[in-house]
Amino acid sequence: MLATSGPRVLLIEDDRQLAEMLSMLLIEEGYRVETARDGQSGLHQGLTGEFEVMIIDRGLPVLEGLDLLRVLRERAVITPALVLTARGALVDRVEGLDAGAEDYLVKPFEIPELLARIRALHRRHLAASTSLPLGVRLLVLENRTVVDPRSTDDAVALSERECGLLAVLARSPRQVFTRPQLLELVFDRADTIGTVDTYVHYLRRKLGREVIATVRGLGYQLGRP
Known part of the structure; x- marks a missing residue:
């Protein structure tokens, strides 16, 4: 059953199979999920929608994930963001955090860890909310x-x-x-x-x-x- 009142998640991922799997998983966990398949669409949704958590892939077409995130932060979008990427080197993680991400998870990842990190970001969002x-x-x-x-x-x-x-x-x-x-x-x-x-x-x-x-x-x- 689709969630109608759960936390809102923006999932920006160009891998169709992964995006569908993650979307179904999050919906089953009670989240409301909107998806975008490229950086430009993700930027538009991030600027015009209201979300509790964003999940952003780095290797996006049209607009790279960290560039997308930098624009959102410049436009005062403070929604907590988790960056998903295959790039796991220290310099890549530092770059992601410096771009404005609250968390950084390297592919392949374990589903329980992903869900735990999303819950942590959601708690952070609630703690800062009015x-x-x-x-x-x-x-x-x-x-x-x-x-x-x-x-x-x-x-x-x-x-x-x-x-x-x-x-x-x-x-x-x-x-x-x-x-x-x-x-x-x-x-x-x-x-x-x-x-x-x-x-x-x-x-x-x-x-x-x-x-x-x-x-x-x-x-x-x-x-x-």
Whole structure:
């Protein structure tokens, strides 16, 4: 089933077979994927679209991958980028990082490592964001509200603690957090485990029960709102 609300990935790869394989793999992992087969198309999509992660091959036709990346950085596109390449020498890796890549992976690569690196880049993107995705809604950190970009309805205001709890879950949407972990990350030393449950209840009352999922015997994670 195609993802409709997952992180958005721009995949720029001219090897058709590899691009199709990676696209299918990422979709199965819950990402929304747009692909480009040459540097010029990738540049256009990178400048006009909004993505959480970019995966860029170096040996692209029309516009070489690092030249593409340099232009994006010059145009203030800050989306984290992973460069895929067959060039694994130290000088090539340094050149890729200096061009603006956050990570550099040499072909052939192992799929679990690629997925782990993409998750790390996505976390970096979320850490720097002023808003975090909650399905089709957004948690706006600046004013502690939840909004639906598709609707003109009023935003839902959150308290500082409600916002902090939801932000922790939204920054790592696949992770299950135990109650002690959430207590340490969000609340004060004087609070008890029951405080976590209380604020989960508050958030569900404001945003719907599906916003936070209970993982029986473990704790909580972001739901599928």
